[in-house]
Amino acid sequence: MKRSEKELTTTYGSRYFAESVPKYVMPEDGMPARAAYQLIHDELNLDGNPALNLASFVTTWMEPEADKLIMESIDKNFVDNDEYPQTEKIHERVINMLARLFNAPKECHSVGTGTIGSSEAIMLGLLAHKWTWKKRRQAEGKPFGKPNIVMGADVHTVWEKFALYFDVELKLIPLERDTYTVTVDQVAEEIDENTICVGAVLGTTFTGQMDPINEINQLLIDIKKEKGWDIPIHVDGASGGFVAPFLYPDLEWDFKLQQVKSINVSGHKYGLVYPGVGWLIFRDKKDLPEELIFKVNYLGGLMPNYSLNFSKGSSTIIAQYYNFIRLGKSGYREIMENMIDNSKYLARKLEESGKFDVINKDIMFPLVTMSLKNSDFTVFHLSEKLRQKGWIIPAYTLPKNAEDVAVMRMVIKENFGREMVDMLLDDLIEAYHTLEEEDTEKEGFETGENPSLLY
Numbered sequence: 001m002k003r004s005e006k007e008l009t010t011t012y013g014s015r016y017f018a019e020s021v022p023k024y025v026m027p028e029d030g031m032p033a034r035a036a037y038q039l040i041h042d043e044l045n046l047d048g049n050p051a052l053n054l055a056s057f058v059t060t061w062m063e064p065e066a067d068k069l070i071m072e073s074i075d076k077n078f079v080d081n082d083e084y085p086q087t088e089k090i091h092e093r094v095i096n097m098l099a100r101l102f103n104a105p106k107e108c109h110s111v112g113t114g115t116i117g118s119s120e121a122i123m124l125g126l127l128a129h130k131w132t133w134k135k136r137r138q139a140e141g142k143p144f145g146k147p148n149i150v151m152g153a154d155v156h157t158v159w160e161k162f163a164l165y166f167d168v169e170l171k172l173i174p175l176e177r178d179t180y181t182v183t184v185d186q187v188a189e190e191i192d193e194n195t196i197c198v199g200a201v202l203g204t205t206f207t208g209q210m211d212p213i214n215e216i217n218q219l220l221i222d223i224k225k226e227k228g229w230d231i232p233i234h235v236d237g238a239s240g241g242f243v244a245p246f247l248y249p250d251l252e253w254d255f256k257l258q259q260v261k262s263i264n265v266s267g268h269k270y271g272l273v274y275p276g277v278g279w280l281i282f283r284d285k286k287d288l289p290e291e292l293i294f295k296v297n298y299l300g301g302l303m304p305n306y307s308l309n310f311s312k313g314s315s316t317i318i319a320q321y322y323n324f325i326r327l328g329k330s331g332y333r334e335i336m337e338n339m340i341d342n343s344k345y346l347a348r349k350l351e352e353s354g355k356f357d358v359i360n361k362d363i364m365f366p367l368v369t370m371s372l373k374n375s376d377f378t379v380f381h382l383s384e385k386l387r388q389k390g391w392i393i394p395a396y397t398l399p400k401n402a403e404d405v406a407v408m409r410m411v412i413k414e415n416f417g418r419e420m421v422d423m424l425l426d427d428l429i430e431a432y433h434t435l436e437e438e439d440t441e442k443e444g445f446e447t448g449e450n451p452s453l454l455y
């Protein structure tokens with residue numbers, strides 16, 4: 001081809017669309033930007049549609065102004081505090097606002113940090129408690145080789161990951177059938193002088209329910225008086241932390257409770273920001289041991305750093321602040337009310353159909369978990385059938401002691417309005433009838449988990 005002809009060739013007329021794309025070895029030479037863009041863009045069409053993804057809690061829509069701010073800050077490394085001091089100020093404002101939203105007492109000097117998500121925030125929170133416990137034991141001249149952590153099997157997998165990675169004995173309390181959260185009596189049986197922390201969840205990943213945080217707090221206050229063990233609670237508010245303050249301001253789960261020393265929340269869930277941003281807030285700076293804060297000077301200035309990762313983007317932190325000042329408390333409340341109303345509506349219609357049992361009947365958080373009543377097929381079949389229509393709805397079995405209960409979970413997000421709920425209901429019922437008519441003797445789905453779809 002002559003040069004002038006080459007220049008005239010359209011993207012789809014170029015040779016890159018008559019060859020396979022490089023997959024294993026980096027090519028010697030590149031290709032025009034438009035061809036590279038189009039090839040990757042077209043391939044990504046095979047991904048699911050985020051708007052129909054009810055598996056994930058993670059935000060799939062933001063306002064165009066937020067998108068604009070995100071693009072304007074996408075090139076700023078968050079860790080370069082000295083170079084981007086305003087970004088750091090915005091980060092601090094978000095932490096201050098969250099500490100107050102979570103009712104940190106006035107006399108406390110709360111501290112915190114932005115993270116990649118709740119997982120990093122939980123690991124950092126628990127690490128601080130392990131360290132505090134170890135220092136106290138050392139000071140008392142007591143052994144500090146056998147730390148343990150107590151929590152229900154309703155916790156997210158990251159809690160187990162923490163125990164494994166940071167060498168802490170995991171005291172995982174099995175679930176009670178029909179309860180699906182931990183009970184205070186079970187916690188009382190497990191704690192001892194080596195317990196670094198009790199984990200409690202506000203909005204579990206599996207059923208969207210809440211551990212009895214208030215009762216656990218009272219138990220730990222009593223134990224402190226009786227035995228002198230000062231055991232902190234870390235509240236995993238990954239999803240509930242951005243719902244409860246707006247919908248249930250009187251609910252006692254946060255720093256109003258004496259033993260709650262740290263809270264994590266996912267900005268990218270009901271904080272309404274794209275992935276990945278999470279937040280970790282300590283009730284008081286004494287809850288974060290000084291030794292864990294690294295001070296680096298090679299980026300200019302002296303930067304305090306408490307994180308697992310070093311470099312990361314700034315844009316989601318800025319987007320979080322955008323939401324705070326754009327929506328205010330009333331804006332968040334209105335969105336949460338819509339999501340809860342739509343979740344309740346979905347739950348009611350599912351129950352009325354007579355085909356499903358809603359597990360989280362009192363719907364505190366915007367998700368619906370349900371099992372099948374009587375059918376020859378399973379939720380795994382139903383999930384697969386709905387996938388053919390584009391809906392992404394995970395099916396899974398509940399954790400230990402309730403593993404015979406197979407459920408489907410639908411997370412109702414901001415951009416999932418009543419009309420979408422109605423369309424989902426129509427497709428659910430249609431899929432149900434199709435499966436009833438089909439031969440359901442299928443292999444492979446009977447007991448299988450689908451963990452990759454459970455976030």
Ligand SMILES: Cc1ncc(COP(=O)(O)O)c(C=O)c1O
Nearest residue numbers: 117118119156205236238266455
């Ligand atoms: C209760 C709970 N904790 C922790 C996590 C992990 O959060 P992230 O994905 O922000 O790391 C999740 C995720 O769904 C969750 O539901």
